[in-house]
Amino acid sequence: MHITKDLVAASATPLVLGILAEGESYGYAILKQVNELSGGHLEWTDGLLYPLLHRLERLGHVESTWHSPVEGRRRKYYRITDQGLKELAEQRRQWAAVVDTLRGVWNAGTSLRPIPAPAWGVTG
Amino acid sequence: MTVDSNNDLEKQIAEWRAYMRRRRELHQTDAEELEDHLRGRIADLTEAGLQADEAFLIAVKRMGSLDELSREFAREHSERLWKQLVLTGDDGGAPSAAKRRELPIMIACAAGAALAIKAPGLFGVDMNDDDSGFYLRNMGLFALAPLAAYFAWLRRVRPAVVGVLVALFALGAVAVNAYPMGIDTQTIVLSTIHLPIALWLVVGVAYTGGDWRSDRRRMDFIRFTGEWFIYFVLIALGGGVLTAFTVGTFSAIGLNAETFVGNWLVPCGAVAAVVVAAWLVEAKQSVVENMAPVLTRVFTPLFTVTLLVLLGAIAWTSNGIDVQRDVLIIFDLLLVVVLGLLLYAISARDPAAPPGVFDKLQLALVVSALVIDVLVLAAITGRITEFGFTANKTAALGENLVLLANLAWSAWLFLGFVRGRLPFGRMEHWQTRYLPVYAAWAWIVVLVFPPLFDFA
Numbered sequence: 001m002h003i004t005k006d007l008v009a010a011s012a013t014p015l016v017l018g019i020l021a022e023g024e025s026y027g028y029a030i031l032k033q034v035n036e037l038s039g040g041h042l043e044w045t046d047g048l049l050y051p052l053l054h055r056l057e058r059l060g061h062v063e064s065t066w067h068s069p070v071e072g073r074r075r076k077y078y079r080i081t082d083q084g085l086k087e088l089a090e091q092r093r094q095w096a097a098v099v100d101t102l103r104g105v106w107n108a109g110t111s112l113r114p115i116p117a118p119a120w121g122v123t124g
Numbered sequence: 125m126t127v128d129s130n131n132d133l134e135k136q137i138a139e140w141r142a143y144m145r146r147r148r149e150l151h152q153t154d155a156e157e158l159e160d161h162l163r164g165r166i167a168d169l170t171e172a173g174l175q176a177d178e179a180f181l182i183a184v185k186r187m188g189s190l191d192e193l194s195r196e197f198a199r200e201h202s203e204r205l206w207k208q209l210v211l212t213g214d215d216g217g218a219p220s221a222a223k224r225r226e227l228p229i230m231i232a233c234a235a236g237a238a239l240a241i242k243a244p245g246l247f248g249v250d251m252n253d254d255d256s257g258f259y260l261r262n263m264g265l266f267a268l269a270p271l272a273a274y275f276a277w278l279r280r281v282r283p284a285v286v287g288v289l290v291a292l293f294a295l296g297a298v299a300v301n302a303y304p305m306g307i308d309t310q311t312i313v314l315s316t317i318h319l320p321i322a323l324w325l326v327v328g329v330a331y332t333g334g335d336w337r338s339d340r341r342r343m344d345f346i347r348f349t350g351e352w353f354i355y356f357v358l359i360a361l362g363g364g365v366l367t368a369f370t371v372g373t374f375s376a377i378g379l380n381a382e383t384f385v386g387n388w389l390v391p392c393g394a395v396a397a398v399v400v401a402a403w404l405v406e407a408k409q410s411v412v413e414n415m416a417p418v419l420t421r422v423f424t425p426l427f428t429v430t431l432l433v434l435l436g437a438i439a440w441t442s443n444g445i446d447v448q449r450d451v452l453i454i455f456d457l458l459l460v461v462v463l464g465l466l467l468y469a470i471s472a473r474d475p476a477a478p479p480g481v482f483d484k485l486q487l488a489l490v491v492s493a494l495v496i497d498v499l500v501l502a503a504i505t506g507r508i509t510e511f512g513f514t515a516n517k518t519a520a521l522g523e524n525l526v527l528l529a530n531l532a533w534s535a536w537l538f539l540g541f542v543r544g545r546l547p548f549g550r551m552e553h554w555q556t557r558y559l560p561v562y563a564a565w566a567w568i569v570v571l572v573f574p575p576l577f578d579f580a
Contacts, residue, residue: 027157028164045188046165050157051196058200076157 001041008042012052014091015042020062020080021088027053027076053078061087129176136180137162149194149201162187229277230403237270237399238392257307259391261300264320267398269293272323272330274399278406279333292326296570303574310515311574318519322566324349325559342556347471348405350416350464355401363393417472421482424465428485431492438499452520455500459527462493466534467555475548479541487538490531497528515577519569526565530558 019025019033031049034042056062061084068074080088137159144155162183169179187193241259249258259266272289275281281289296319305312331348332341367385374381437443469486501524508517537554540546 026160028161031161032168045192046161046183046186047158047188047193048196050154050161051193051200054154054197055200073160073163074156075160076153 003041003043008044011042011095012044012049013056014088014095016049016052016056017061017080017084017088017091020078021085024077024079026078030078056084060084133166133176133180136177140184143190147190147194147197149198151201154197158187158193226278226403226407229274230399233270233274233277234396234399234403236273237266237395240270241266241391241395242388257312258301260316261312261319262297263316264323265293265297265300267395268320268323268327270395271398271402272327274402275327275330275333279330281330281334285329285334289326289330292329293323296323296326299570299574303579305574305579309580311577311579314515314519314573315570318566318569322563322570325563325566328559339553339556342559343471343552346467346556346559347414347416348402350468350471351405351414352401354415354419355404356397359397359401360394363390363397366393414472416468420465420468420472424469424482424485424489427461427465428489428492431489431496435492435495438496451500452504452517452524455497456520456523456527459493459497459524459531462489463527463531466490466531470552470555473548475552477548479544483538483542487535487542490535490538494528494531494535497524497531500524501528515573515580518577519573522565522569526561530555530561 015034015037016030019030025033027049030053031044031046034044053062053064057064057078060081062078062080064076064078066074066076140162141155141159144150144158145152150158165183165186166176166179169182170176174182244258272293276286276289300312300315300319303311303315305315328342328345329336331345332338335341367389370385370389371381466486466489469482504521508521533554534551537546537551541548541551
């Protein structure tokens with residue numbers, strides 16, 4: 001199954017914020033987690049995660065720190081802020097509304113009838 | 125993974141990193157973050173059984189195309205597309221030792237300039253008394269000596285060159301102060317105008333670090349002059365706003381700040397701004413597009429049209445040029461502007477490029493300025509033979525001839541270039557070789573004119 005670009009883009013922010021809400025993490029780990037959670041259906045171009053993370057940082061939803069281990073390379077970790085948690089709650093509400101609406105449509109099935117077009121302007 | 129394949133991988137990653145660093149949208153830290161990601165992906169793929177080079181290829185592919193990546197980074201960090209003048213350090217990387225040295229030297233020289241202009245006050249030479257003539261005469265010295273010191277220090281010029289610089293500044297100081305010129309004589313006004321010009325070219329010697337015979341260094345100095353002028357004007361505009369607010373806000377609380385502004389803020393600020401502007405030009409040299417050539421591009425067509433219309437009007441109405449007192453000065457300034465347009469077009473031009481429309485436009489500009497100037501000279505010679513020479517007239521006439529000679533030969537070289545007979549380098553060479561002529565003329569006016577015209 002291939003998920004369209006628009007849907008991937010729309011879901012990226014809540015996904016990242018949701019993952020960071022579980023605890024501090026770094027780019028590659030976030031990406032792997034997205035992959036696992038979606039069962040491989042959500043295909044992200046790896047690099048594009050970083051502009052998104054930087055945008056969330058600029059907006060104040062996440063904050064970042066460089067951790068330098070004694071041995072090895074330093075790595076940039078991201079942590080969600082209080083404002084980010086609020087944003088996540090807001091996004092959840094919005095997505096719940098969308099999902100509920102969609103579910104309504106899927107479940108209604110045949111009970112939804114097309115509305116006949118009104119007969120305007122043909123009397124001329 | 126064997127040591128060998130590990131080395132190969134490191135090499136591949138290093139190449140990839142270098143490739144990333146070429147993108148202005150991606151900063152050092154971004155590249156580092158992406159590299160960490162790349163390494164994470166490669167490690168996972170090799171663990172799953174892939175060879176290092178296969179893993180590298182897949183990891184790079186999954187990272188996305190560099191174009192797309194830098195576009196996204198640019199969207200998020202749009203400020204990076206605007207070259208920024210960062211005063212301390214560049215995106216986290218450590219600035220070079222030379223760059224670190226620049227700032228303290230600049231501050232020292234600017235502070236020295238500000239102190240120096242107040243120093244005569246300690247000896248009772250007051251700014252707003254009858255002594256104001258002293259400051260006027262020595263303006264060039266106060267403003268440019270710190271600048272020369274700044275470049276001499278920055279470029280670590282040889283002691284011999286320092287000696288020459290000191291001697292020339294001393295010569296200028298002696299000339300303007302020792303000659304018994306009255307405050308409202310023509311000669312003192314001429315000295316006041318020409319000493320800064322002469323000393324500016326002395327600053328050029330310091331700017332080139334003593335390598336003042338080199339054409340390339342001289343051209344650099346010409347570029348520097350244009351940019352410095354623009355920065356100085358910008359700083360002066362900012363200073364004007366600061367002054368207005370200082371006077372306005374203090375008068376609102378019933379304090380008179382005008383004495384402070386007149387005696388401290390303006391003179392100290394102006395001499396310090398000379399050094400600060402120079403430092404800014406140097407600091408932003410590789411960061412911001414040069415401004416003088418841009419202005420040249422805008423104004424060359426406009427000036428050309430104006431001069432051609434003026435010529436047409438002279439021919440149409442057959443009105444002679446009305447030779448008033450100041451008319452020579454105006455046409456001198458016109459020649460200076462035309463020469464400036466020419467110089468800054470040259471300074472930014474790729475010498476290897478073939479002649480284009482802009483070059484023809486420039487030729488038209490120079491030729492029309494020459495024709496107009498010849499008309500002016502013809503008109504003025506009659507007047508001078510009638511009323512005799514004064515210091516002002518002689519200076520204005522001399523300047524006119526110096527500029528005329530330059531432009532006439534420039535026009536000839538330009539014509540050769542446009543017709544494809546001469547290389548453009550000749551033009552550059554001519555302009556840089558001509559610089560000592562300006563220096564010589566300015567020194568003549570400063571040193572020879574006062575005794576020649578009896579200090580009148």
